[in-house]
C-alpha cells in the first residue's frame with residue numbers, strides 16, 4: 001500500500017472512531033435505535049423480495065430473491081391488494097428470532113411520475129388520537145384503509161400464538177417504508193406490541209413535526225436508511241422556515257455515501273443526529289437521483305419489470321388463498337404446518353392475471 005492509501009485509512013479510522021464516540025453519548029441521552037449493519041443487509045433483502053410478482057414463489061420462499069441472507073424464512077401470510085396495487089408479507093425468521101413484515105414500494109408504470117407527484121403531497125389528515133399530528137392521507141390509507149392492514153394483523157396474531165412473543169421487525173422500501181412506519185405505529189398503539197423494530201430504505205416523509213415526535217417516542221427503535229443522492233427521502237419537501245407546517249422526518253437516519261477520490265472510494269454509513277432532519281446527512285446533498293433510490297447495499301429494490309400490478313399465481317397455492325369479490329388476494333398458512341404441499345401436482349398451467 002502506498003503512502004497516500006495509509007494516510008487516507010488513518011483519516012478514515014479517526015472519522016469513524018469520533019462518530020462512534022458521539023453515538024455512544026447520544027444513546028445515553030435519548031433512547032433511539034442503534035444501527036446494526038448486519039441487520040440492515042438482511043432486512044434490505046426482505047424489502048427487495050416483496051417486489052417479486054410470482055406469488056407462488058414468494059409464498060413458498062423459493063423466489064430468486066428469497067435466498068442468501070433470508071434463506072429459511074417462513075411466510076405466514078402474503079397479502080395482495082389488487083385495487084390499490086399493494087403487496088406485503090408477514091413471516092417468521094428463526095435466525096433473527098423475529099416476525100418480519102415487509103411492504104412493497106409503489107408499482108406504477110412510471111416511477112418518475114410517482115416521484116414528481118411527491119413534490120405536491122399535502123399534509124391532509126389528522127392522525128387519530130394525536131393532537132396536532134398531521135400525515136399524508138394517501139400513505140396513511142395505503143396501510144390503514146386497504147386489505148393490507150387486516151391481513152397483517154391477522155398474521156401477526158397467528159405467529160404470536162404459535163411462536164410466542166417474538167420481536168417484530170418491519171421493513172419496506174420507498175412507499176413501502178412509509179407503510180412500514182404506519183404499521184409499526186399501529187402495532188404499538190393499537191395492538192400493544194412492545195418490541196417493534198423498524199428499518200426502512202429510501203422512504204419519503206410521511207408527517208409533520210408533531211407526528212414525528214409522537215412517532216419517535218412510541219417506536220424509538222427505528223432506523224431510516226437513505227442512500228447518497230436518492231431523491232425520495234427529500235420528498236415531500238421539508239421547509240425549515242415553516243417548522244409547524246412542513247413535513248418532517250423522524251429519526252434515526254443512517255446515510256450511506258461514498259467518500260474519497262479516484263480509485264480510493266470508501267463507503268461510509270453515517271449515523272445521523274436525533275432530529276430526523278440532520279443537515280449533515282442526506283440533506284447536505286441534492287436529492288437528484290432515481291438510480292440511488294433503486295439500489296441499497298448492492299440489492300435491487302424494484303420490480304423486475306415495470307408493469308401495472310402484475311401477479312402470477314400457480315393453481316397449487318390456490319388452496320392457501322382467499323380472493324375477495326374485488327380480486328384482492330390473501331395467501332395464508334397455519335404456522336404449525338411445516339411443508340407446503342407444492343410438489344405433488346403438475347407444474348403446468350400457471351395463472352397470470354393483471355389489471
Ligand SMILES: *[C@@H]1O[C@H](CO)[C@@H](O)[C@H](O)[C@H]1NC(C)=O
Pocket residue numbers: 036037038039096
Ligand atoms: C446485529 O444483527 C445481527 C443479526 O440480527 C446479530 O446477529 C448481531 O448480534 C447484531 N449485532 C449487535 C452488535 O447487536
Ligand SMILES: *[C@@H]1O[C@H](CO)[C@@H](O)[C@H](O)[C@H]1NC(C)=O
Pocket residue numbers: 141145
Ligand atoms: C376509508 O375508506 C372508506 C371507503 O372507501 C371511506 O369512506 C373512508 O373515508 C376512508 N377513510 C379514510 C381515513 O380515508
